[in-house]
Amino acid sequence: MRSRSDRDGLVRQRANLRLVAPAAGIVSRRDADAGTTVVAGQTVVEVIERGTLWLSVRFDQQRARGLAALLPAQIVLRSRAGEALAGRVARLEPHADAVTEELRAKVEFTPAPSEMPPIGELAEVTVALPAQPALPVVPNASIQRVDGRLGVWLLAQETLRFVPVKTGATDLQGQVQILQGLQGGEQLVVYSRKALEANSRVTVVAQIPGVAP
Secondary structure: OHHHHHHHHHHHHHHHHOOOOOOOOEEEEEOOOOOOOOOOOOOOEEEEOHHHOEEEEEEEHHHOOOOOOOOEEEEEEHHHOOOEEEEEEEEEOOOOEOOOOEEEEEEEEOOOOOOOOOOOOOEEEEEOOOOOOOOOEEEHHHOEEEOOEEEEEEEEOOEEEEEEOEEEEEOOOOEEEEEEOOOOOOOEOOOOOOOOOOOOOOOOOOOOOOOOO
16 A cells, blocks of 8 residues: 555656646747756746747837727738738737837737747838828928928919928828818929928929939
């Protein structure tokens, strides 16, 4: 009977020494080697489950209007420049960064790449926001600040007129949405060599000399 009790005790002790991962994954870090004495609750190995690998992304609060979970995204890893991987916004963090004025979100791969990137690698993430209502858009270069007001210079019958505007979202091509101030179809000044005034003389050209179209 004693031998059986000793055997049962050794079996239970062996079970306590066996480490069982709660999920299948990749061992990313080992904090204890064979023969090291550890205490209850101490981390021995770190395991990353492949399906839970996310990207921590920061967005400018002023340009994050419409950002929401499940929106599609494109991910370009620093180690794979020029190769866009599919992804989506998994969730938005409940706390924003008050210092950098940014929103934080988690973006996941869809599907996960066969070769996962290393933890800590930088990436460029582009999220496709919901479609915006049809509004006038202008090149970012045409927006000027005059006397503390943001606006554009309109050209009508060779006469300049500064019109204050309220801007909205900006796309990757540098087009800025105009929420207030323009109706659409106006002719405006995109570039000028000098600061403009209402009585400035302008010449309209199809292309700026020396600048590629």
